[in-house]
Amino acid sequence: MDKTADSRADETVLRYVAAARPVQQLISDTLTQVAGFALLLMTSRNRAPLAEGALAGAREAAMRASEAVRALAVPKIAEHHHHHLRAAAAALLQACAATLDCLRVDASEQSDALVRMLRSSSDHLRTTARLLPGFELVDFGQACCAAHAPQRLLQNVT
Amino acid sequence: MADYSIWVLEYAAVEKFPFSVMMYGPQHQGTRKLPYAYVLLKGKGETILIDTGYDHVAYGEQLATAYGVSNYHGPRAVLAECGVAPEDVTSVFITHAHFDHMGAIHLFPNAKFYVQKSELDKWVWALTLSPEYRFLTGGGDPADIVRAVEAAKEGRMICIDGDQADVLPGIDVHLAADTHTYGSMYVTVRNDGARDGEDKWVFAGDLIYTYDNLTGLDPEAPQIVPIGLAVGSQHNLIFSSAQMLKSVGGEVRRVIPVHEDRLRTTFPSRLTDKGLQVVEIALAKGEESRVG
Numbered sequence: 001m002d003k004t005a006d007s008r009a010d011e012t013v014l015r016y017v018a019a020a021r022p023v024q025q026l027i028s029d030t031l032t033q034v035a036g037f038a039l040l041l042m043t044s045r046n047r048a049p050l051a052e053g054a055l056a057g058a059r060e061a062a063m064r065a066s067e068a069v070r071a072l073a074v075p076k077i078a079e080h081h082h083h084h085l086r087a088a089a090a091a092l093l094q095a096c097a098a099t100l101d102c103l104r105v106d107a108s109e110q111s112d113a114l115v116r117m118l119r120s121s122s123d124h125l126r127t128t129a130r131l132l133p134g135f136e137l138v139d140f141g142q143a144c145c146a147a148h149a150p151q152r153l154l155q156n157v158t
Numbered sequence: 159m160a161d162y163s164i165w166v167l168e169y170a171a172v173e174k175f176p177f178s179v180m181m182y183g184p185q186h187q188g189t190r191k192l193p194y195a196y197v198l199l200k201g202k203g204e205t206i207l208i209d210t211g212y213d214h215v216a217y218g219e220q221l222a223t224a225y226g227v228s229n230y231h232g233p234r235a236v237l238a239e240c241g242v243a244p245e246d247v248t249s250v251f252i253t254h255a256h257f258d259h260m261g262a263i264h265l266f267p268n269a270k271f272y273v274q275k276s277e278l279d280k281w282v283w284a285l286t287l288s289p290e291y292r293f294l295t296g297g298g299d300p301a302d303i304v305r306a307v308e309a310a311k312e313g314r315m316i317c318i319d320g321d322q323a324d325v326l327p328g329i330d331v332h333l334a335a336d337t338h339t340y341g342s343m344y345v346t347v348r349n350d351g352a353r354d355g356e357d358k359w360v361f362a363g364d365l366i367y368t369y370d371n372l373t374g375l376d377p378e379a380p381q382i383v384p385i386g387l388a389v390g391s392q393h394n395l396i397f398s399s400a401q402m403l404k405s406v407g408g409e410v411r412r413v414i415p416v417h418e419d420r421l422r423t424t425f426p427s428r429l430t431d432k433g434l435q436v437v438e439i440a441l442a443k444g445e446e447s448r449v450g
C-alpha cells in the first residue's frame with residue numbers, strides 16, 4: 001500500500017473510532033444502569049419498582065445504541081472490534097428484556113437469563129476496550145488515584 | 159483482649175499524589191505518597207475485609223501508565239502476609255462503589271458483600287442524567303456492577319439501609335450520605351465487644367484520606383478539613399468526619415484512613431519483600447504478630 005492509501009486507511013479508522021466511541025460509552029452507561037437496576041431487584045425487590053422509570057429510559061438507550069452500532073461505517077481493520085460492539089449492544093437489549101421478565105416473575109430461570117446477558121454484554125464491551133485505543137471503560141477522573149491525571153495525560157500526549 | 163486482629167494491607171501506591179486532593183484547599187503544597195490499601199480483620203470465626211481493591215487484569219496497565227499507580231499486587235499475595243487466602247474471606251464491607259474499592263469482588267468467591275442501598279439507588283438515578291453530568295458517576299466500572307449482580311444472584315450481596323449495629327459481632331456500619339459518594343459507608347469495630355467501650359476503631363473509607371483531614375495543618379488551631387473529591391457536599395464530609403471522631407472520644411489515630419502513609423509510623427508495621435506496608439492495629443488472643 002502506498003503512503004496515500006495508508007493515510008486514507010488511517011483516516012477511515014480514525015473516523016470509525018470517533019464515531020464508535022460515543023456509542024460504546026452509551027452501551028457502557030446503559031449497561032451500568034441496567035446492572036444497577038438488576039442489583040436493586042435482587043437485593044431489595046420491593047424498592048425496584050421505584051426505579052422502573054430508569055429502566056424504561058435504559059431500554060430506549062439500548063435501542064438507540066443498537067441502531068447506532070448498525071449505522072457505523074466499519075473499515076476492515078475494525079471489523080473484529082465492531083463485532084464485539086454489536087454483540088455488546090445485542091446482549092444489552094436482551095438484558096433489558098430479561099430485567100422486565102424478572103420484574104414480572106420472581107424465578108431463578110429469569111434471573112439466570114438476566115445475569116447471563118449482563119455478563120455477555122460486559123465481556124464484549126471489555127473486549128472492545130482491548131482491541132482499539134481510546135475505548136477505556138472507566139472514567140478514573142473520580143477515583144482518588146486520578147485527580148492528578150489531566151497533567152499526566154497531557155505530558156503523555158505532548 | 160481484642161476480639162479482632164486488624165491489619166491495614168497496602169496493595170499498590172501512587173508515589174506522588176497532589177496534597178490538594180487529599181485535603182480541600184492547599185493548592186500549592188506539593189505531593190505525598192498515597193498508598194492503596196484494604197483492611198483485614200480476623201476474629202469471632204470471621205475473616206473480614208473492608209473494601210476489595212481493584213482488579214489489575216482489567217485496568218492495571220492503564221492505571222500504571224496514565225495515573226502513576228505502581229507496585230500493584232493481588233489479594234493472594236497481599237493477604238498471604240497475614241496467612242490468609244482470598245477463599246478464606248467470609249465478609250467484605252464495601253465503603254463505596256468506586257472501582258478501587260469494589261473492583262475485585264470476583265476474587266473473593268466465598269464472601270458476603272455489604273454495601274449501602276443509597277450508593278446503588280442514587281448511582282442508578284445519576285446514570286439516567288445526560289452526559290454532561292458524568293462527573294457524578296465517574297470511577298465506576300460496569301463490570302463491577304455486573305459482578306455485584308452475580309454475587310446478589312448467589313445471595314452474597316447484602317444492601318444495608320443506613321446505620322446498622324452488629325452487622326457482624328461488634329461491627330457496626332454507618333451511612334455518610336452525599337459525601338465522597340452518594341452512599342459512602344464507614345465501619346466501626348468495637349474491639350472489646352462493649353457498646354460504649356474504649357477499644358473502638360473507625361474505618362473511614364474515602365471519607366478522609368489523611369489524619370490531616372481531622373486536625374487541619376495548624377496544631378495551634380485544629381480544624382476538620384474535608385477531602386478534595388466529592389459528589390456530595392463538603393458540609394456533609396465535615397460533619398461525618400466529626401461524627402467519626404466523636405465516636406472514638408476524639409482520639410484521632412483511631413479513625414483509620416487507609417490512604418494515610420503515616421499509618422506505618424503510627425502503628426507497628428513492616429515492609430514486605432514486595433515493598434508493601436503491613437500495618438498492625440490490633441491482635442486478638444492467640445493471633446501471632448505479622449510485623450514482629
